[in-house]
Amino acid sequence: MVWGVLFFALLTLALGNLSSPKRLDVQVGDIAPRSVRAPRPVYNRILTDERRAAAAANVSPVYKRELAVLESAQQHVNWIFTEIRRVRGLTDVDAASRTQDLADRIRLSVLPPETYAALLTVDDALVDAAEAQALALLQTALGEDVYPRDVTRIKGGIESGAAPFTLDLGDPALTQFVRELVKSRIEANMVEDQEQTDWLMQRAAQEVPEVWWQPGELIIEADKPITQDQYEALVELGLVGQQASYFSWAGSALIALVVVGVMALSIxxxxxxxxxxxxxxxxxxxxxxxxxxxxxxxxxxxxxxxxxxxxxxxxxxxxxxxxxxxxxxxxxxxxxxxxxxxxxxxxxxxxxxxxxxxxxxxxxxxxxxxxxxxxxxxxxxxxxxxxxxxxxxxxxxxxxxxxxxxxxxxxxxxxxxxxxxxxxxxxxxxxxxxxxxxxVTPLKLLELSNPNHPLLKRLMVEAPGSYHHTILVANLCEAAAEAIGADPVLARVGAYYHDIGKIKRPAFFVENQFGGENPHDKLPPSLSAMIITSHVKEGVELAREAGLPQEIIDFIPEHHGTTLVSYFYYMASKSGQSEYVLEEDFRYEGPKPRRRETAICMLADGCEASVRAMRQKSHLSHDQIEQQVRKIINDRLQQGQLDNCDLTLKDLDTIAKVFVKVLSGVHHARIDYPGQQKQAANAGQSQGQEGGSPAPGEAEEAVKHGDLDQQRTGESGPRA
Missing domain, CATH: 1.10.1760 (Arp2/3 complex 21 kDa subunit ARPC3)
Structure with missing residues (x-):
């Protein structure tokens, strides 16, 4: 949190200074005291709006035909002739009244009374013909696209009777009536589609590109009047007005906050x-x-x-x-x-x-x-x-x-x-x-992998068995890390130093005893367990004294995690004071592996020791090695030792396959030459005669390969 606040403040200060140049005390119309170029792209809103408004204004309206215009006109004509027939049927009313009644209903003021009187006296057939020709004339006039500009032309054609607006009624009064009736219903059937027109205008405006001042482009020129759009650009850049500077710093702070937040989430x-x-x-x-x-x-x-x-x-x-x-x-x-x-x-x-x-x-x-x-x-x-x-x-x-x-x-x-x-x-x-x-960089790791490093030289001289074990574990770690996409260099170099604490008491670890006296034979199990587990703490101390990076030091405690020193715990449990035996006293302090590389080292350490112990008893087949490797990995998984690292089950399967391949190459079967077979048989017979209790000096191997059942039956443990 403290570092986040510090980085936020520093970044805000840096960005704020970049975004807040020297301001000008000017208004629209003032003479510019100096020229100003755009330090970054600046949007010209006024010029953009002007160009977009001009583009929208140039869009022609979109029209659509309104079919209801013709239908309404035809319905009106039908109604008029219905009224004419009704009034013609009023024979009990005098002619003058009927004429006036018809004129009031039709309401064509341009027609003289004689025309209305003629409508009441002509034959029915002529009235039917007049209705039919009126409807046909409407169909001719409004059956095509009629824009507002066409209405006057069409009415003129109907008035003159020019083609295609000719009539054939034979009665001048009736002909005049039909023409005036049709003319009264002529209007534009092409009406403006406001929605489509607005959409086209909007699209035309949107197609006009935004106008920007590009970086380095002159916004205002010295000794020239400042226009409205130039003034707005200066405001946006924070060059005028008191608030402009505040906005600039607020924007810088907001960007700095976003940057720090994104980095924190990503990390x-x-x-x-x-x-x-x-x-x-x-x-x-x-x-x-x-x-x-x-x-x-x-x-x-x-x-x-x-x-x-x-x-x-x-x-x-x-x-x-x-x-x-x-x-x-x-x-x-x-x-x-x-x-x-x-x-x-x-x-x-x-x-x-x-x-x-x-x-x-x-x-x-x-x-x-x-x-x-x-x-x-x-x-x-x-x-x-x-x-x-x-x-x-x-x-x-x-x-x-x-x-x-x-x-x-x-x-x-x-x-x-x-x-x-x-x-x-x-x-x-x-x-x-x-x-x-x-x-720790790859370059630093390569320096630490040098066999002439003081700690590695001490391990090689003072604990050669542990050194040999370390080399094999390092090979396993590098191959497995390469296979699952972890850091192979870190895995190898960390493995070089994982057992560095055994330098303090090399003789207490079976791989360094070489068949000599086992000091654990004279110690109680609790003390032996304490000596075995102390190599972790002593290794950390040696690593820190040598100035090893923390990433390498982590391999020392994490390659054991919180596993149990099972052999000595079992031996203590068999003693007469088993009720005072606490499992916690026989466990490594941990922590459990927190990185994939340290987890690989834990698995490689156990698998190498276990397979090596089995190899000393007899030749191993590929299937036997694979069975033992998967047993060790499954045990560590079931014990929860891999809970804190991000190894997947697929990764563990890949690691197992790599371990089996490498260990099969190291512990491949060899030909027994004549004479050696007899020596091996005699050795086996001698071993069977020795019998006895398990060798406590081999506790570390027992812990690593988990071969506790064999030791419980009284078999002699494996030696390095």
């Missing part, structure tokens, strides 16, 4: 152990800030190099250092965040620069996945430089830039130089960080 997901060590968090933050400030220093060359300055920013340095010292996934995420921050807060970095930085970081992470010498750092820098150069060239090809332009190849060269710069900086910084923070 807790991928490498939760980093949260437990302040030094690791400090190292991660230090690498990030150094990379950020070096990149900002490179951005100062933007005046001379233009956009090419972005390609010199060594963002991949963070990826390379953090991947080697901490974790590749966390390193890649932090590099992406740094690239994005540079794109947001510096004028020298655009989208292309961010893309090149991200691709270079990805290349750097994968290039240092297996670092075995300092020269590998330069190989990683070469990979970063090549990826940068190719990415820059690809960006120019996407823009159809002329390849003969010297600026293109200048930027490509800058990308390649970036890789060389990353290699030089990483080579110089790596030893410093290793020493200052005590970090």
């Amino acid at each position: 807790s997901r991928f490498r939760p152990e980093l949260l437990e060590r302040d030094s690791k968090l400090l190292l991660l933050g230090l690498i990030g800030f150094i990379t950020l400030f070096l990149s900002l220093a490179m951005s100062l060359f933007s005046v001379q190099l233009g956009d090419g300055a972005a390609y010199l920013m060594p963002v991949a340095l963070n990826a390379v250092l953090a991947a080697i010292l901490l974790d590749s996934r966390v390193a890649l995420l932090q590099s992406v965040i740094i690239a994005v921050l540079l794109g947001l807060f510096t004028t020298a970095t655009d989208v292309g620069g961010v893309a090149v930085a991200v691709l270079g970081s990805v290349a750097g992470v994968y290039a240092v996945a297996r670092v075995e010498s300092r020269n590998d750092l330069y190989r990683a820098g070469l990979v970063v430089g090549i990826v940068n150069a190719l990415a820059i060239l690809a960006l120019y090809l996407l823009e159809s830039a002329p390849l003969l332009d010297w600026g293109v190849w200048r930027d490509v060269a800058l990308g390649a130089i970036n890789g060389l710069l990353v290699a030089i900086l990483a080579t110089g910084a790596l030893p410093f960080f290793e020493t200052l923070f005590g970090i």
Whole structure:
């Protein structure tokens, strides 16, 4: 939490200073005291709105035919002629009244009274013909698309009787009535589709691209009036008004909060152990800030190099250092965040620069996945430089830039130089960080694997049996770690030192007795168990005195976990004071393995000792070795020794197969030459005559291979 607050404050301070340039005391219409260029992309809202409004206004309305117009007109004509027939049937009413009644219902004021009178006196057949021609005339007029602009033309055609609006009634009064009736119902049947029109207008407005001031583009020019859109751009940049500065700092703080939060969540997901060590968090933050400030220093060359300055920013340095010292996934995420921050807060970095930085970081992470010498750092820098150069060239090809332009190849060269710069900086910084923070890197592990290391030399001289066992365990660990995707170098080097505590009392461990006197024969089981388990604590002390990294020290207690020293516990339980025997007094203190590599070491340690003990009794077949290996692994799993590491059942199956393959190669069957068979038979007979109780000096082997049943029956335990 403390480191999170500190990183948040530092990042807010850095981003706030980048985003808060010197402000201007101006208003719209004032003369600009100096020219201002956009430090980053700035949205021009006013000009964008103007262009979009113009585009929307240019959209022609969309019309759709309204069928109800014709239907309504036809229904009206039918109703009119129905009324005419009804009034014609009122024979008991005088003609003048009927004429007036008909005029009131039809309401065509342009018609004279004589026309209404004629409607009452003509033949019924002529009335039917008039109705039919009126409907036909409506069908002709409104059966096609009629826009508002067409209404006057159609009415004029009906009035003049021009084709196709001709009538054949023979009675001028009736003809005039039909024309006026039809004209009264002519209106546009093509009405505006407001919803579709609005959608087209909206789409036309959206298709107008946003107007932005690009980084480096002139927003206001000295001694020129400031327009409304220019003023809004200055406000957005925090260059005018008191609140603008506050908003800028608030935005910087919010971005810093998001960055710190994302990093914290990612670390807790991928490498939760980093949260437990302040030094690791400090190292991660230090690498990030150094990379950020070096990149900002490179951005100062933007005046001379233009956009090419972005390609010199060594963002991949963070990826390379953090991947080697901490974790590749966390390193890649932090590099992406740094690239994005540079794109947001510096004028020298655009989208292309961010893309090149991200691709270079990805290349750097994968290039240092297996670092075995300092020269590998330069190989990683070469990979970063090549990826940068190719990415820059690809960006120019996407823009159809002329390849003969010297600026293109200048930027490509800058990308390649970036890789060389990353290699030089990483080579110089790596030893410093290793020493200052005590970090175990592959390079450091290779140094610790040197057989001339003082502790390994002591182990080889003072406890040669344990040393031989250590070499075999290391081979098993490396092969298994390689198979499941763990760190094979860490697994091998950790295995070299896992039994380093046996230097203190080598004779108390069966692999160093070589058939001599067993000191455990004269000790009570509780004291023997204490001596056996103390090699863990003594090993940790020796490792710390020698300055071994904590990652290596963890192998010493975790390769035993909290397992039981079963042989001495069994012997103590058989004694007369078994009621005072506590199982806790015969267990290792732990902790249980917390990493895959230490868990592999636990399994390899048990399997190697167990199979070696069985091999001394008789030749072993491949099936026997596999059965014993899987028994040991299953025992550790059932005891809960693997609960704190992230090994899956699939991983355990893979580990078992690798162990069997390696152990089968070490303990393969050999030919018994003549004479040796007889010696072996005599040895076996002699052993059977000895009988007796199990050798307590072989307790460590009994613990490792779990062969307690054989010892209970009185067989002599295996010797190294």
